[in-house]
Amino acid sequence: MPTMEPGAIAYFQGDYVPIEDANISIMTHGFNYGTGLFEGIRGYYSKEEDNIFVFRLHEHIDRFVRNFGILCMDIPEIHDEIVEICTEVVRRSGFKEGVYVRPICYKDECSLGPTVRNVTSSLCCYVIKLGHYVDIESGLDVAVSSWRRLSDNAIPSRAKTTGSYINSSLAATEAKQAGFHEAILLREDGTVAEGSAMNIFMVMNDKLITPPPTADILVGITRNTVMELADQHLSLDVEERPISRTELYVCDELFFCGTGAQVAPVRSVDRRVIGNGEPGPFTRQLQEMYFDVVHGKVNQYRSWCTPVY
Numbered sequence: 001m002p003t004m005e006p007g008a009i010a011y012f013q014g015d016y017v018p019i020e021d022a023n024i025s026i027m028t029h030g031f032n033y034g035t036g037l038f039e040g041i042r043g044y045y046s047k048e049e050d051n052i053f054v055f056r057l058h059e060h061i062d063r064f065v066r067n068f069g070i071l072c073m074d075i076p077e078i079h080d081e082i083v084e085i086c087t088e089v090v091r092r093s094g095f096k097e098g099v100y101v102r103p104i105c106y107k108d109e110c111s112l113g114p115t116v117r118n119v120t121s122s123l124c125c126y127v128i129k130l131g132h133y134v135d136i137e138s139g140l141d142v143a144v145s146s147w148r149r150l151s152d153n154a155i156p157s158r159a160k161t162t163g164s165y166i167n168s169s170l171a172a173t174e175a176k177q178a179g180f181h182e183a184i185l186l187r188e189d190g191t192v193a194e195g196s197a198m199n200i201f202m203v204m205n206d207k208l209i210t211p212p213p214t215a216d217i218l219v220g221i222t223r224n225t226v227m228e229l230a231d232q233h234l235s236l237d238v239e240e241r242p243i244s245r246t247e248l249y250v251c252d253e254l255f256f257c258g259t260g261a262q263v264a265p266v267r268s269v270d271r272r273v274i275g276n277g278e279p280g281p282f283t284r285q286l287q288e289m290y291f292d293v294v295h296g297k298v299n300q301y302r303s304w305c306t307p308v309y
Helices: 029-031 057-071 079-093 162-176 221-233 245-250 281-294 299-304
Strands: 009-012 013-019 035-040 041-046 052-053 099-107 120-130 140-148 182-186 192-195 199-204 208-211 237-240 252-259 261-268 305-307
Touching: 009 079, 009 199, 013 029, 013 079, 029 099, 029 252, 041 079, 052 079, 052 299, 057 099, 057 199, 057 221, 079 099, 079 120, 099 245, 162 182, 192 245, 199 221, 199 245, 208 221, 221 237, 221 252, 221 261, 261 281, 281 299
Parallel strands: 140 182, 140 261, 208 237
Antiparallel strands: 009 013, 009 120, 035 099, 041 052, 041 099, 052 305, 099 120, 182 192, 199 208, 199 252, 252 261
């Protein structure tokens, strides 16, 4: 689980400061109304190269900046400067292990009123060390949540807005209180959307199937990575289409993916065993390939790894 280091450095109000000095007022608009936008980005430590590789940093920041338009955000920092800020907070913090970097753009005014236009914005960024967020070895026991996934016409699901994560929190909490590891959220039409904070894939008849971008999902960077690896290196056709709830019960393999989850096998859904109840062969292959890629071991995808030191 994530932990904060006492010597960690944050980017705040245009400067690099000790994490304990990066504080906002309780009147801040982003705190009161959830008007913030963030990215979650992993960095992996390579012992062989004594370096941290931040995975697909440019793609994360591209998504981050594109989504500024949804919340009418305008800040002085541009794409390349945000990329440098993300690596610099890791560099200044001195980590030599797996890390999680979180840039946040938020409405920084101390003002009242639930609007996003003509409210000033600010960028901050912090880093923590992070290992495995969920069990990626044994497989997860998950449940379909009674909470529905937010519609993109209600709160934009393609943007990682801070306020929208109450949807994820309610679903994950419900699942864990019932004795499960994670939740699966359905859309209002009853088809599958994603996990509480991760995308979902199933393997059925030698096809890798996942909900399409129009299914109220976050269009994940790790999701894209998995699809690329499966298409280029495994004998799996990749298909984006709606998934029915009961398909989850009868598929050959099932797994989550995301910055936090990485590639996390699912062994049961609603107490129905998936396959033989163990991580499936395609999931294991994807998982092994993924970890080689993120640690900079695959030359073909070396450009996805931004070195910190």
